[in-house]
Amino acid sequence: MNIIKEQLRLYAVTDRTWTKEQTLYEQVEAALMGGVTMVQLREKHGNRRERYEEAKRLLTLCRSYRVPLLINDDVELAACLDADGVHVGQKDMPADKARTLLGRDKIIGVSAKTVEQAGIAKEAGADYLGVGAAFATGTKRDASVIPHNQYQAIKEAVGLPIVAIGGITKENINELRSTGVDGVALVSAIFAAEHIEDTCRELRSVVDSWFATKDGV
Secondary structure, three states: OOOOHHHHOEEEEOOHHHOOOOOHHHHHHHHHHHOOOEEEEOOOOOOHHHHHHHHHHHHHHHHHOOOOEEEEOOHHHHHHHOOOEEEEOOOOOOHHHHHHHHOOOOEEEEEEOOHHHHHHHHHOOOOEEEEOOOOOOOOOOOOOOOOOHHHHHHHHHHOOOEEEEOOOOOOOHHHHOOOOOOEEEEOHHHHOOOOHHHHHHHHHHHHHHHOOOOOOO
């Protein structure tokens, strides 16, 4: 396995919708300063050269904070960039093929909603699972909400680290405290925030508190 659970605690998934006065680079840096532990670049804008150049800048930034940068879906871009890994959905390139292209040392995350999907992902070589939607979300309007006991069922079945995603906010995040997830992935809760660094610091504190007793703190 190429990931440690702590890297999933506060997982930022980019969305250019919320850039406004700031560039995406500035937003990601604010999130890193606030304590995010993983960044996923989920952008479809521009031509391939523009996407490569932006991803390259963000990879350098993330590595300066010692935080992995994963590329959403685009395995070829991740390979060209030598990014830290990819995250693929059920309709994207299968994890085993992504592993062949990227190599044994890269992080591969897979979206899953069921025990069956999770099992297939594990067999294909996934390092972690993104499971959701945890709550109703405007980011992916076709994403159905899963019952929260599904997280524990998936974890018990496959034993992979799990990050919850979908509709998670400061107001509902603690509802996931006892579900067995290893962290949370957020989009608008981070990138639509007025003060991204402060918001991330607050969210990180909340999630860290879930594991304080387990970690012996």
